[in-house]
Amino acid sequence: MTPAFDIAIVGAGMAGASLAAALGSRARVLLLEAEDRPGYHATGRSAAFWTESYGGPAIQPLTTASGRFLREGGFLSPRGALTIGRAGQEGDVERFAQGFAALGVRVEVLGREALEGRVPGLLPGWTAGAFEPDCSDIDVAGLHQHYLAAARRSGCELWCSARLSAAIEEARGWRLVLADGREAGAGILVDAAGAWADAVAASAGVSPVGISPLRRTIAQVRVSPLAPDDLPLVLDVAERFYFKPDAGRLWLSPHDETPSAPCDAAPEEVDVATAIARLQEVAGWRIERVEHRWAGLRSFAPDRLPVYGFDPAHRRFFWFAGQGGFGIQTAPAAADLAARLLLGERAGAIDPEPYGPDRLR
Numbered sequence: 533m534t535p536a537f538d539i540a541i542v543g544a545g546m547a548g549a550s551l552a553a554a555l556g557s558r559a560r561v562l563l564l565e566a567e568d569r570p571g572y573h574a575t576g577r578s579a580a581f582w583t584e585s586y587g588g589p590a591i592q593p594l595t596t597a598s599g600r601f602l603r604e605g606g607f608l609s610p611r612g613a614l615t616i617g618r619a620g621q622e623g624d625v626e627r628f629a630q631g632f633a634a635l636g637v638r639v640e641v642l643g644r645e646a647l648e649g650r651v652p653g654l655l656p657g658w659t660a661g662a663f664e665p666d667c668s669d670i671d672v673a674g675l676h677q678h679y680l681a682a683a684r685r686s687g688c689e690l691w692c693s694a695r696l697s698a699a700i701e702e703a704r705g706w707r708l709v710l711a712d713g714r715e716a717g718a719g720i721l722v723d724a725a726g727a728w729a730d731a732v733a734a735s736a737g738v739s740p741v742g743i744s745p746l747r748r749t750i751a752q753v754r755v756s757p758l759a760p761d762d763l764p765l766v767l768d769v770a771e772r773f774y775f776k777p778d779a780g781r782l783w784l785s786p787h788d789e790t791p792s793a794p795c796d797a798a799p800e801e802v803d804v805a806t807a808i809a810r811l812q813e814v815a816g817w818r819i820e821r822v823e824h825r826w827a828g829l830r831s832f833a834p835d836r837l838p839v840y841g842f843d844p845a846h847r848r849f850f851w852f853a854g855q856g857g858f859g860i861q862t863a864p865a866a867a868d869l870a871a872r873l874l875l876g877e878r879a880g881a882i883d884p885e886p887y888g889p890d891r892l893r
């Protein structure tokens with residue numbers, strides 16, 4: 533007999549796992565993961581920070597609404613974020629700070645002297661900064677495992693090595709055919725497949741919405757002197773780099789966004805070299821060696837907003853994708869919003885309209 537579920541979620545990364553946990557025992561849930569373990573792709577390669585400005589003003593409500601759950605659950609540890617600008621970019625920094633302060637984000641504009649106190653070895657020419665004291669590191673692995681465990685306790689079934697081959701819409705829902713020949717039935721199909729979101733939609737006969745994967749590179753470098761543990765997350769107001777400390781090392785990114793097919797992303801040497809060159813424009817630290825490097829895929833809709841909701845042409849197909857690089861820091865609020873939509877409940881504090889798939893049709 534083919535197993536039957538109320539809801540099948542494709543993708544067991546942070547998006548799928550958090551949604552399965554949010555649905556709890558209110559629905560019979562199947563969580564399908566193409567890899568042999570959940571979180572192999574974007575979830576396992578995050579730069580692991582929570583900061584309310586990241587992703588822009590339209591993402592800030594989701595990030596802010598997620599903060600309490602993450603903090604009370606013990607998934608955040610203090611870091612602070614410092615967005616810096618060169619001489620001539622003071623106006624950009626000021627506008628950045630004023631824009632987010634107007635949304636209720638705690639942010640303080642700093643001058644050169646204060647910047648030197650936050651970033652030892654800061655080179656001349658960096659004259660302005662905006663400091664967000666509430667920025668925190670995220671225990672990504674701990675959060676992901678929390679969601680998987682909560683989903684399992686609620687009766688969710690997790691099938692790994694379960695790549696979706698086809699989804700056939702029938703009178704009562706979906707017949708799901710996996711690459712290994714297994715089948716399952718579900719009333720609603722949720723697309724939480726990250727970089728593969730459009731491909732999953734196509735396999736179900738649903739028109740893609742234009743979710744594009746972009747490669748992001750991170751290198752772990754050893755510098756001299758060692759990076760201080762209290763160094764904040766440092767971001768460029770022009771979005772050319774960011775870096776943060778980790779056990780005396782730096783996690784460093786050139787803020788690259790290289791179009792990519794959905795794949796097991798790997799870093800390119802040119803992007804690692806670019807990251808190092810940009811770091812050397814910021815601080816007088818000596819790069820001793822690159823200890824590790826990795827890349828992940830960040831997936832965006834054309835307007836760079838997430839896509840949450842039922843497809844207008846297929847009312848049993850639900851989008852939960854396009855979460856770029858902010859899907860982890862917004863996971864609690866996004867999962868709550870999506871669960872409410874799926875179950876036909878009243879909306880919570882977050883307005884779902886800006887994120888609906890209707891806008892992309």
